[in-house]
Amino acid sequence: MRVWFITGASRGFGALIAEAALAAGDAVVATARDPSTITARLGSHERLLATRLDVTSEAEAHEAAGQAVKKFGRIDILVNNAGYGLLGAIEEASAAETSRLFATNVFGLLGVTRAVLPHMRRQRAGHVINVSSVGGYAGYPGWGVYGATKFAVEGITEALAGEVAPLGIKVTVVEPGFFRTDFLDETSLSRTAQHIEDYSETVGRTRAHAADVNHGQRGDPRKLASAFIALANAENPPLRLPLGSDTVARIEAKNAFVAEELATWREIATSTDFTAEAA
Template identity: 45%
Template sequence: MSYPTTGPATWFVTGTSRGLGLELVRQLLDRGDNVAATTRSAHRLDEALGTADRSRLLPLQLDLTDGDAVTAAIRTATERFGAIDVVVNNAGYGFLGAVEEITDAEARQMFDVQIFGVWNVLRAVLPDLRAAGSGHIVNISSILGLTAFPGWGLYSAGKYALEGLSESLATEVAGLGIKVTIIEPGYTRTDFLRTSSLGLPERVAEGYDAIREMTEAHLAMPGTQLGDPVKVVAAIIEVAVGGKAPLHQLLGSDSYGLAKGRVAALTDDIEAGRELALSTDI
C-alpha cells in the first residue's frame, strides 16, 4: 500500500508556484494532507496561495539541480511530517524552437530541470521509501513524451528521457512496495504557454517559417486549451489515492487521441521494416 489508509498523507511536490503544481498544493491542503512544496520562489508561492490554510504546508525554496540542497529538503520534510508517502516530480517548463536553433546552454538547462533535478529527488527519497516498503512516485511528463511535434524537439527530448527513466525505475522498485506512475497530459489551461513558462531560442535560423507561425499560435493559445487544470490535478490525486493507475496515465482527450495515433504509426514502422530487421540475425 503506497497511500495511507488512515490519517493525512504527506506529499513532496516540486514546481509549485504556478500551473499544475500550484493547483495540486491547493487541492492537497483542502484535503487535509501534508505538503512539502518546493519552488524557486517561496514568496511567489505564498502570494499565489492567498488565504489557503498553511498549517500543513512546508514551503521549500529550492534549486533542484543542487543535489545536496535536495537531500536536505527531503530530510527537512521527513523531520516535519514523519515520512513521505507520495513524490510528485512536476517542475518543468516548455521550449519552442527548431533543433538547429537550440544552444548548448539551452539544452543543458532543460535537462538540468527535466532529468537531473528529478534524479536528485529520486536519489534523496528512495532510501526512505525502500526502508518503509511503500511509496508512490508520480512523474509529470507530457503527451510530448510519447510523440513529437516540429519545434518541440528540446522539450520532447527531456520528456522522452523522463519516460525512459520512469519505466526503468518502475521495474526496479516494483518488488519493494513502491509504485511509479507517469502522467501524460495534453494541452491544459495553465500558464504553460505564456512567456513566464515557455522558453524561446536566443537566435533563430532561416527556413523555419512554419515554426515561427506555430510559436505565435501557441503564444495565443492560453485560455483555449481543452484540459481543465482542476480536473487534471484531481485525476493526479486519484492516481495516488487509488494506486491502480497504469504506468502510463494519459490525461485529456487530445492526449489520448495523439497517443493512439502514435501507437498506430509506430506499428506501421515496425511492420514496414520487418523483413530487414529479421535479416540481420546470425
C-alpha cells in the same frame, strides 16, 4: 494522512495539485526556489510545509526531503513537477539553452528522486509521479529539445518502476496535453534566441500556434489536479497516465503509425538476427 512532496508548487499544476491534496486532508511539502511564493498562493496551513528547492541543486533536494521527514515523519507521494519548455528548432537551440533545459527537466528530476527514494525504501512504500507531456510520447516540430527531456523522463520512469516495485514503491509518468495554464507564457516557456528562416514553414507554424492558443487550451487544470488525487488513491496505479483528449488522440495516432511501419519493415527488421547459416 498522506504526505505529498511536490516540486514547482508555487503556480501552475504544482500549486493546483497541492491545493487538491490539502483539500483531501493530506499534508503537503511544497517546494519552489522562493518559498514565499508558495505561501502567497496557498496561505499558511498546519499541514503545509513551504520550503526552498532549486531542483538543479541536489544538496537542496536532500535538505528539503530531510525537512519533510522531520516535520511529517515520512514522504508518501513525490510529484516531480518542476520544469519549463523551450520552443525552437533543433538546430536553433544552442548548447547552453539545451544544457539549462536538461539541468532542470531531467537532471533536476533525478536529483530530487535520489533524495526522496531512501525515505521511501525505508518505509517500503511510496508513489513516485513524474510529470512528462504529450511531447514525451510523440515529437513535434519546434518542441524537439523540450520533448527530448520528456522522452528521457519516460525512459527513467519505466526503468525505475521495475527497480523499485519489489520494494513496495509505485511509479507513474503523467502525460498532460495542452492545458489552460501559463505554460505558454514567458514565465514558463523559453524561446530559442536564434530563428532560422528555413524553418518558417514548420517551427514557424508551431510558434504561431502557441501564441494563438495561449490560455485557450482544451485542458482544464483543476480537473488535472483532481486526476492526481484519483491516481494517488488507486490501489494499482498505471505506469502511464495520459491526461487530455488531445494526448489520447496523439498516442492512438502514434501507436497506429508505429504498428503500420513495423508491419512494412518487419522482414528487414527481423533479418538481422544471428543464424547458424551465417556462421
